[in-house]
Amino acid sequence: MALLVALALFVAQAFNLALILRDRTAFRVAQATRPAAVQIADALDREAQGRPLSQDRGRVRIAVASPLTPAMRDQPDLAHELASQLAELGVPVRHVAVALASPDQYALRPTRIERRMMARDGVAPQRRDALVMTVQQPSGRWLVVASPWSRNDSRLFWRLLAQTLILYGAVLLPVLWIARRISRPLRELAAAARGYSPSSAPVPLAENGPPDVKAVIAAFNALRLRVTAMLDEKDRMLGAIGHDLRTPLAALRVRVESVEDDTDRARMVETIAEMNRTLDDILSLARMGRPSEPPTEVDLAALVDAVVEDFRDLGAAVTFEEAERLRMRLRPSLIRRAIRNLIENAVKYAGAAEVTLEAGERHAAIHVADRGPGIPQERLDDVFDPFIRLETSRNRDTGGIGLGLALARSIVREAGGEIVLSARDGGGLCATITLPR
Known part of the structure; x- marks a missing residue:
């Protein structure tokens, strides 16, 4: 919205500048040509009354030939006007x-006021650009009128800039x-x-x-309530x-305990235990994102060491490099x-696991190799997707x-980390x- 308004203001100011420059140009053309035309007409009237024109005096001077040179910049619009x-x-x-014409191409004659100031202060007149206007009469005689011309429009530019700001x-x-x-309510949403x-x-x-x-x-609030209710119903x-x-x-x-064959009974017991473990994993995975356990301050090194000790008690070849205490909230x-789960996979498929704990300034890393x-x-x-087993690289008899x-x-990920x-x-x-620490 702000960019569109700014662009619209810029376009409006551009049109305004174009109109001002056009009006200013027309005014300057009229200001330069009208006095010159009146002066020429008055000079010719005085000449008709017996007051001849001079080559070196007065506003309108007589020239044998046109004083304009190719180096001067032609002004056809002013000539037409x-x-x-x-x-x-x-x-x-x-x-x-x-x-x-520049001051080097045409020297303006000082006016009476400038001559008086020169005589009083003893300073030379300021060198200025000149607008040289020449008129050839039907008789072939040239009349010349020269006046100062200012090309400095910096004040107009700064006024327009201040107006734009x-x-x-x-x-x-x-x-x-x-x-x-x-937009504040949208950002909050x-x-x-x-x-x-x-x-x-x-x-x-x-x-x-609005x-x-x-x-x-309101729709978002209602949607969030419906989602929470659906999750509660799912739990x-x-x-x-x-x-x-x-x-x-x-x-x-x-x-199963009534089965007489020890081998069959052991297999049945193991199958039932596997079904219980699978049921626990499915329910735990389905409930992720809504854990009932609150975060607490624990020693991560002691927690990892306790898990490793559980596997050692079962006779698994799991090693753990002792690490310093690392207090974290999880x-x-x-x-x-x-x-x-990571150690269990390593033990199942490799027979052993190497566990290390690495503490950084902002993160803690647990490696199971x-x-x-x-x-x-x-x-x-792919192996992180549920129910995915890579049979080409993992033994199907290991279970799971x-x-x-x-x-x-x-x-x-629920803890803000990554695996x-x-x-x-x-x-x-x-x-x-x-x-994250």
Whole structure:
């Protein structure tokens, strides 16, 4: 809006300048030619009355030939206007020519006032450009009239510039102020949309601004309430589904104990445990973005060490380089689960895992490295999609349905961090969790 108004003002001022320059040019042409035409007519009248013209005196002088030279700048518009003025006064002419001359090309004779000032102050007159007007009479005689000519239009330029600045200040400042007041509710709406989080209760946005902006804000408030209600309903549904599925699994686990064959019983128990783990992963992934655990101040180094100790207790070959205490504010259970999923993948597919913690000024990085078969470079991002398993590089007998990495990435991103997979030199894979401090 401000740019359009500024452009419109600029165009209007450009037209204004063109009109002023045209009027000023016409005025200057008339101002230069009309006195010269009157002086020529008066001089010819005096000559007819017996007062002859002189070559070196008076405003109108006689010249044997035209004093104009090719170096002078011809002024055809002034010549045409002077010829018209002489025709109106009844002065017959054969040819009229006007040129603009510099002080070096034509020296103006000082006026009476200038001569008096020269005599009084003893200073030379100022050198000025001259407008030389020549008229050839039918008899062939040349009449010459010269007058000072100023080409300095800087005052006009500065006046127009000051006028333009005043217009811009008088028009643009209120427009900018009004536009800012109108756009403020839109900026607040955009900030509320970007900052919307399902984990926090929605706070209605104040309905300010013009009627159409108020309508948009009201629609956004209603939409946010509907989305929150849908997510609440989804959580309740997931809780019911989890409860309904765990009940028959628990009953099935009890009945498995009656199986006499130890091998079959162990396989059934492992299948039921895998189903419970899969159900937990699906429910956890579906509930991401609305965690029930509040952020707390924890020691990240101690948290990682506790996860590693759990795997060591199970006999897994997991190493961890001791790190200094690193206090961070996060959701410990979720971060522990993300780290556990990465270590579990490394143990499953490589038999061992190397865990390190690196602390920077603004970020903390957790590295989980292995020497397993790795993942092709072009598929490193695909494994984060739910239910994706790369059968060409991972053994299908290790179990899982492809939710571990998807859940880990969702947890880390919900904490404001990122998780990246990269190939190791010499083979293997390195998973890096980066968390803001």
